[in-house]
Amino acid sequence: MFCVFLRSCFLLLLLLPIGPAVTEVVTSMSDCANFFLQQTPPQIPGILEGGSIQNQNGYKAICQTLRNARTFVTLYDTNNKIPVFSAGMYRGKEDLRLSHNMGIENKKRSYRYQAVNADYKNQTSFDRGHLLPSSYGLTKRDSESTFTLTNIVPQEGTFNKGSWNSMENCIRCVLDEYCINNNGHTESLVVTRMDSICCFPNKSAEKNNLPVTGDGKTLYKDAAALFPCFFACYLPFLHLFWKSGAKPNRSHFRLASIW
Template identity: 35%
Template sequence: MKINCLFLLTILLAPLSKGEVTSFSNCRQFFVNGVAPTILVDLQNNNRYQQICQCLLDQNDRPVYYYATLYDTANKIPVYSAYEFQHQDVDRTDRWYVEPQLDGGVRTCMGGLSHIPSIDRGRNQAVGKDYDGSGFDKGHLYPVHHTSTQASMLATSTLTNAAPQDPGFNRGQWRRHEEGLALLLGGRCSQAHVVTGVVPGNTQIGNGVRVARFYWSAYCCLETGVSLTSEGYFGPDNNGRVETLTLRDLETRLTGYYGMPFSVFGGKCR
């Protein structure tokens, strides 16, 4: 009996998956100076927050990395996605992926539900049917509008990079924020890192997928030959708009919502 209990305990404490999930080691290039935003911790559930190096397989089945996501398997939405800003006009294709490794699949990178055992699909992440008839959009964290290639555009269309978002806000003020940020960073920065995240609300859709109460975003911009600059954004406010904040004020607000000291760029950008 002791051996069986020990075996069961080992299974319960083991990581959800291996490979590209549970570690940012292969995608630190998407963080300022390789330092990730704060990684949340749940002392009651060591497997709750999963670090994902978001990738697609190339023609030789080798992973190509496009951004990094911290994913909350309890709320089945991301905490944040971090990426290096790139921008040019790319036609959008709605082809939604999932992260097989979160639900027991062995595929190295994002893929379809067929890469997950049928009994486990949606156990630790959102799937497409969770959104069906919900009235909420699949709100990208790393948006299509900030990509520069067909492959990077496709890589944003995974449900581990999306949270249920009010359609009016998603297609209105938040979309205008994404477009305005692209103009700002594209015309000003020689290099820019962006982190976009969500604060979960109390509403759920589908099989326990938490609706985002707030969206937030921040950039760290290296101006040509000058210095690092930053700014933060948070919304919707009571009027459905996106607020502009200093990075410090944004981090103070996120510290309150997440219940632990929160740093977006690890103190590397102010």
Template identity: 30%
Template sequence: MGLRCGILVLLLFPLLSQGNVTPFTNCLQFFVNRVHPTVLRDPMENNRYREICQCLMDQNNQVVYYYATLYDTKNKIPVYSAYTLQHSNVSRKDPWYVEPQLDNGSDLCMGAQQPSSIIWGQHQALNKDYVSSGYHKGHLYPVYHTSTDLFMLATSTLTNAAPQDSHFNQGQWRTHEYNLVIKLLQNADCLMVYVVTGVVPGNIYIGNGVRVAKYYWSAYCCVIKYGPNNSQGYLGPDNNGKVETLTVQQLETRLNVYYNSTFSVFRGGC
């Protein structure tokens, strides 16, 4: 049986955007066995890491979730985004929305940055942080892994991006994203493919305290109807600017060091 993609066919409610700062309990469908990866904690800053169920409002003003993100409000970049793998040819648009709730706004879902009483950028990156920085807004959930215009729009939020070296973004990492689709969507054994993509912060900042990603990492779990699920991990760039292929366990060993915390991607589910 081929990969089954749950695609919601909904109308876009006038430019309300993607991102509801709610516990992951509201969007567990994007995790293997409905169990999310490790949520990092900072004992000195309780609200540093925010769980976001990324959403759109439909024509009936109802929330529809598209993926999940753990966001680091101190470094102003995501830790990871989790989604189910899909693909079709969609025209890319990058509106680059923001999340009002991260800066104490009250809107339910994300939208375009508008003049208001909100002091924008206290806890999240803004478009202006990237201007003349030399870095790309690197999607964690990439456009290439979406299947409809609505899924595509749902990725174009600054809570789903981190500053990424332009050569790596346009080169090896893009090749990795493309190869993942070819490899997994042609695998008839996969009933569903869950993907988690994250970043490790480096020591460089752009704009108003936005941390540049030192590494990008990714892991997938191919759920198989009969037999054990299979998985793979990826990490880059290495010293040669390439993407390493690892087991998920090897990837987690690296992430334990990088995050200075015990970290599990699939929590034993794959």
């Protein structure tokens, strides 16, 4: 029991960054429920049920925080060192100048449960891809808070800059056009997650600390690894709620229903 306690404390320390960014590790997604429709987190059997992490040693709920404000929430897989999903609020977009420095913890520490910047050093085949896009932040603080490695997945470079970037822009256009709250402002809940694990040989990944399987193949490297992005918002002209991938209906829907 004491060993389990020490490991939990160690994991907590690993996920606490320096500087203004704070990855607030919590035991339940309900601590950041405002980023979910009807404050109901997704149901992931065996992983996330009823807003609670089923395996606290393998997964961590993180309330992403910057300058004392919670900006989005992440479910993080500490075994594969990769986020399972990130969820936030889209409220439109401002013209921002951002710093692209990735938030990371004490660099003198050895990391077993989280990716670090050194894992991506001298890499030309894949990028540090945002799960929750930085372009979905209304303020500079919102956008900068996404530059944490707990919101990053290895994405093949041309996919990240091509198809994925186009998808981000397309969804943003839809949200700007149709998702308006009762006060006349753009507002939508957004969830992006890893849909599948795809394995590809990658010698450079073996040298670094990237998520790899037991046979030395890197995880989530290629465009074949799917990154579905879901949203849910209110359509004022129809007086109903709408979720992506389904026809609008006149009853409230649970975010869990799109998983």
